Amino acid sequence: MPDCQLSVSGVNVTLGSGEAAVRALSDVSLSFPAGAVTLIMGPSGSGKTTLLSVLGCLLKPQDGRVVVSGQEVTGMDEDELTLIRREQIGFVFQAFRLFESLTALENVELAMEVCGEKGPAVRDKAETCLGSVGLAAKKHLKPGEMSGGEKQRVAIARALIREPKILLADEPTASLDSQAGEAITRILHDIAEVQQRTVVIVSHDDRLREFAKNVVGLRDGKVVEQVN
Amino acid sequence: MRLALQNLLHDRLRMVVTSLGVAFAVFLMIFQGSLLIGFVNAAGRIIEATDSDLWIAPRGVVCFDFATAMDGRFEDIARGVAGVQSVDRLSVNFVDYRIPDGQQRIVVLVGADPHVGSRFPVPYLNGSQQSVEPEAILLDETSAKALDVHTVPSEVEINGLRAHVAGTVSGFSSFLGSPYAFSSYEDAARYSRTSSDKVAYLTVRVANGYDVESVRKKLAAELPEVNVWTRGEFERRSQLYWVGQTGAGAAILTAAVLAFLIGLVLVSQTVYATTLERVEEFATLKALGASKGFIAMVVMVQALAFGVAGGVAGVLIAMPIVQIAQKAVAWIYMPVWLVAGVLVPAFAMCVLASVVSIRAAVSVEPARVFRA
Numbered sequence: 001m002p003d004c005q006l007s008v009s010g011v012n013v014t015l016g017s018g019e020a021a022v023r024a025l026s027d028v029s030l031s032f033p034a035g036a037v038t039l040i041m042g043p044s045g046s047g048k049t050t051l052l053s054v055l056g057c058l059l060k061p062q063d064g065r066v067v068v069s070g071q072e073v074t075g076m077d078e079d080e081l082t083l084i085r086r087e088q089i090g091f092v093f094q095a096f097r098l099f100e101s102l103t104a105l106e107n108v109e110l111a112m113e114v115c116g117e118k119g120p121a122v123r124d125k126a127e128t129c130l131g132s133v134g135l136a137a138k139k140h141l142k143p144g145e146m147s148g149g150e151k152q153r154v155a156i157a158r159a160l161i162r163e164p165k166i167l168l169a170d171e172p173t174a175s176l177d178s179q180a181g182e183a184i185t186r187i188l189h190d191i192a193e194v195q196q197r198t199v200v201i202v203s204h205d206d207r208l209r210e211f212a213k214n215v216v217g218l219r220d221g222k223v224v225e226q227v228n
Numbered sequence: 229m230r231l232a233l234q235n236l237l238h239d240r241l242r243m244v245v246t247s248l249g250v251a252f253a254v255f256l257m258i259f260q261g262s263l264l265i266g267f268v269n270a271a272g273r274i275i276e277a278t279d280s281d282l283w284i285a286p287r288g289v290v291c292f293d294f295a296t297a298m299d300g301r302f303e304d305i306a307r308g309v310a311g312v313q314s315v316d317r318l319s320v321n322f323v324d325y326r327i328p329d330g331q332q333r334i335v336v337l338v339g340a341d342p343h344v345g346s347r348f349p350v351p352y353l354n355g356s357q358q359s360v361e362p363e364a365i366l367l368d369e370t371s372a373k374a375l376d377v378h379t380v381p382s383e384v385e386i387n388g389l390r391a392h393v394a395g396t397v398s399g400f401s402s403f404l405g406s407p408y409a410f411s412s413y414e415d416a417a418r419y420s421r422t423s424s425d426k427v428a429y430l431t432v433r434v435a436n437g438y439d440v441e442s443v444r445k446k447l448a449a450e451l452p453e454v455n456v457w458t459r460g461e462f463e464r465r466s467q468l469y470w471v472g473q474t475g476a477g478a479a480i481l482t483a484a485v486l487a488f489l490i491g492l493v494l495v496s497q498t499v500y501a502t503t504l505e506r507v508e509e510f511a512t513l514k515a516l517g518a519s520k521g522f523i524a525m526v527v528m529v530q531a532l533a534f535g536v537a538g539g540v541a542g543v544l545i546a547m548p549i550v551q552i553a554q555k556a557v558a559w560i561y562m563p564v565w566l567v568a569g570v571l572v573p574a575f576a577m578c579v580l581a582s583v584v585s586i587r588a589a590v591s592v593e594p595a596r597v598f599r600a
Contacts, residue, residue, distance in 0.1 A: 086517025101238030114518035
């Protein structure tokens with residue numbers, strides 16, 4: 001059994017309150033091994049994004065345990081969760097969420113700057129990260145001057161600069177054409193297998209199955225499929 | 229704070245619109261403040277221009293412009309009080325002013341003894357302060373055109389008596405609607421046909437080595453029928469009367485206070501709205517692990533940038549507009565300290581608004597980053 005960096009057990013999440021309350025996750029227990037891509041699939045409203053928010057320490061479950069790199073985070077306060085995100089988790093978003101005013105290089109550096117780290121060493125590291133996703137030559141371009149695939153690669157470089165053990169990707173290929181989507185999937189696959197990180201991808205895209213070692217199916221907030 | 233500044237420069241239109249909002253607020257505060265300060269200054273300008281230490285005024289006088297008469301012998305009594313160096317007479321009367329083509333206006337004729345003050349307008353002969361030119365009056369330069377005086381000397385009539393405009397002075401425009409005219413005390417008494425044994429005001433200079441307050445008390449004891457005020461006291465009384473007890477003053481004061489409040493609210497709302505528009509970016513920063521301090525700094529730097537850009541623009545807009553306004557409202561006055569007095573609270577409001585905005589920014593739900 002590979003080293004497990006991320007797990008949840010008995011997680012329940014209810015969104016909203018009163019009559020509008022919706023049970024988004026119901027008694028979800030999962031482990032996400034390092035060195036492998038875990039693909040979470042399911043129809044809209046199945047709880048995929050809610051699960052990703054819980055895994056990313058962005059949303060606290062009402063019940064259950066969440067363990068990140070051996071630390072139980074369930075009872076942590078906002079500041080402690082911020083530190084966990086900063087040190088342990090990288091994010092890749094469907095909408096890229098790059099800062100339009102910054103160049104590719106500056107966007108990657110920003111992930112270090114938010115922790116108070118800057119200077120030539122940070123710049124060198126950012127350039128290396130951009131190089132690792134094949135964007136060294138486009139480091140001075142701003143997001144508005146890049147294609148969707150290039151933006152997503154910048155987002156991956158940004159997620160990797162702090163060398164997180166866990167990478168969470170929300171529909172990383174949804175905004176891309178098939179060619180760019182495949183390139184991004186391969187990068188994520190390599191991050192998991194070569195760099196031995198825990199990679200969790202939420203997607204509707206069935207083509208990602210071939211890159212995933214583990215597939216989790218969700219429906220109505222419950223785990224309905226688990227393929228290893 | 230590269231992100232904060234780059235964001236501002238990237239979205240120039242928003243930067244311009246937000247800065248213009250702040251600039252308009254600053255302009256509004258400066259303009260209305262200039263009106264109020266100019267009004268207050270004008271209300272005390274003539275009193276302030278004398279070199280006197282003390283003023284003796286009839287009981288019931290509320291301001292310089294609305295003078296009543298008091299007994300002229302008070303002058304001699306005042307001269308006899310220990311510590312009094314000199315006493316000068318002043319009069320104020322509304323008189324009929326007529327130019328050769330027959331047009332008439334009511335003007336406020338201010339008559340004064342020579343030496344009442346080096347900055348006080350008196351029509352001295354050949355510019356020498358030794359003798360006063362007879363039948364001569366001085367007009368404020370802004371009033372001269374309104375009174376159809378285009379050259380000096382210019383022949384006029386005051387209450388049917390011959391006079392001539394001997395020159396113009398600056399800084400003595402009136403907000404009363406009737407311009408000021410300045411003449412010697414004797415001419416003013418003659419033109420207004422006031423009795424020689426009556427006087428409107430006496431100004432007193434205290435001799436070196438004497439305490440002004442103790443001389444004031446002695447004069448008050450000798451002249452219980454009248455008021456004895458320091459120059460500053462009478463100036464403040466006049467200003468308070470015009471600002472607080474007249475409709476015009478109250479309107480200007482209210483407008484200035486409202487402009488100040490509206491300006492501050494505009495500044496804070498503009499900064500707050502701009503912060504809220506960037507809420508998605510703050511959510512991303514939180515997801516990336518940014519501390520509350522980092523997010524607060526981004527908001528604060530942006531708010532201050534709006535404050536500086538808008539503040540400078542507001543001042544640059546206000547300066548020429550106040551100058552243009554001076555052509556219509558000569559007494560409007562924009563002192564340097566007013567600019568500082570407006571910019572400091574404007575910046576403070578930017579910071580305060582950013583504090584409110586920071587609460588919104590740091591409390592943004594980070595999980596919203598997954599919403600496409």
